[in-house]
Amino acid sequence: MIKERVKMEVIGLEIPLISGNEEYTLAELISKYPLEENDIIVIAETVVSKSEKNVILKDTIKPSNEAIELSKKLGKEPEVVQVILDESNETVRLGPNFIVTETKHGFVCANSGVDESNTSKGIKPLPKNPDKSANEIRKGIEEITGKKVGVIINDSMGRPFRKGSCGVAIGVSGVCGLWDRKGEKDLFGRELKTTEVGIADELAATASVVMGQSDEGIPLVIIRNAPVPFKEGTGKELIRKKEEDVFR
């Protein structure tokens, strides 16, 4: 009457803290884990940014007048606001203590995804090119292990209409980003009602359940036996163009 059809595993891994001064690459580090063919590796963006030394030293930032004005409204340090502005194409909305921007990558998110909890060392933007980072990590892993894998770089973002952050895929390689199911039929031979699935976002959210907060020490998650297409995908294909969005 009830039959098991799929059994997917979601494995949360602790790794050493990444500073950017490691003598190994992320691909080398991840390959130490006994990976299997078609594993999907989800990595918290913060780890990727740090490993790429994408951290801006606070005393090198000269806040503009615009950043200083905005910083008062938002209750943020002018240096942080300057980085948020530098990382953005445009401001989409101004909230009580956040700015929603479109980032240079095209993501619409709060504060350009810039990590506000800056350490003494600096302020951390999102990785510069998450699809490229995901691709490099994947190629590295495949070279070392000889196994075909997928790589997703995820981040937690807030959303309109719904409270709470949710994991999304900002970089994708080796696995489908947006799953186009147009033309497929359901059990009754009818066209599927949902034709485009944000599958990499759902996988990113899956990993986020296990990561909790990446700073808890589980910034790396392996998703094994996921029933998803392993055709080439990107994080970019998940971005809705401004002119196709009724909320822009």
Next chain:
Amino acid sequence: MIKERVKMEVIGLEIPLISGNEEYTLAELISKYPLEENDIIVIAETVVSKSEKNVILKDTIKPSNEAIELSKKLGKEPEVVQVILDESNETVRLGPNFIVTETKHGFVCANSGVDESNTSKGIKPLPKNPDKSANEIRKGIEEITGKKVGVIINDSMGRPFRKGSCGVAIGVSGVCGLWDRKGEKDLFGRELKTTEVGIADELAATASVVMGQSDEGIPLVIIRNAPVPFKEGTGKELIRKKEEDVFR
């Protein structure tokens, strides 16, 4: 160097087609599976709606002039548009072939979540009170099995800014909906940067990876060993109030 910290299982289950005329309840059906303490059971909303006979016969619907006018713009049947309007508090945006509404539950989504692929039998809205449905199913399961579980009713919804649908939690019982982590500290003793996590949405998305499309025959997913709080939650707590939303 790399250490396994969490191992979560996501089990997709095939169940018989639900028509609403079953001699068993959903709780009785689900309890046939060997559940474990703290399993989270995610159920596709379509199954819940059908089991509650929440299907509107097409020939009982009299479309209003408003519905008829709108149906031409949207390329939908007037009866479907009438149900969409009946299910909504207000129209939020009008798209080329969809209406974004706020449903009577408070969800902002396309077409009030009404299933357009209506069969000969009728048109299927979302469950009337998904939190109540989730709670009844949970209580039923706990009574039969003697095990404490969580229940989430999920649906696939589109999103502003991002392409592709993504699973969200429309009903929640026995597990946290919105996870408030304010005051918690990270590895460095700093306050967590993300303080509210939409954990039930992330769990709903996790299940959606395995469900694919619920009509594929896997409308039921068990999430085992999820590192999440089992305190009482609701789907309602995930809804952002209109006046607190910069996109309304």
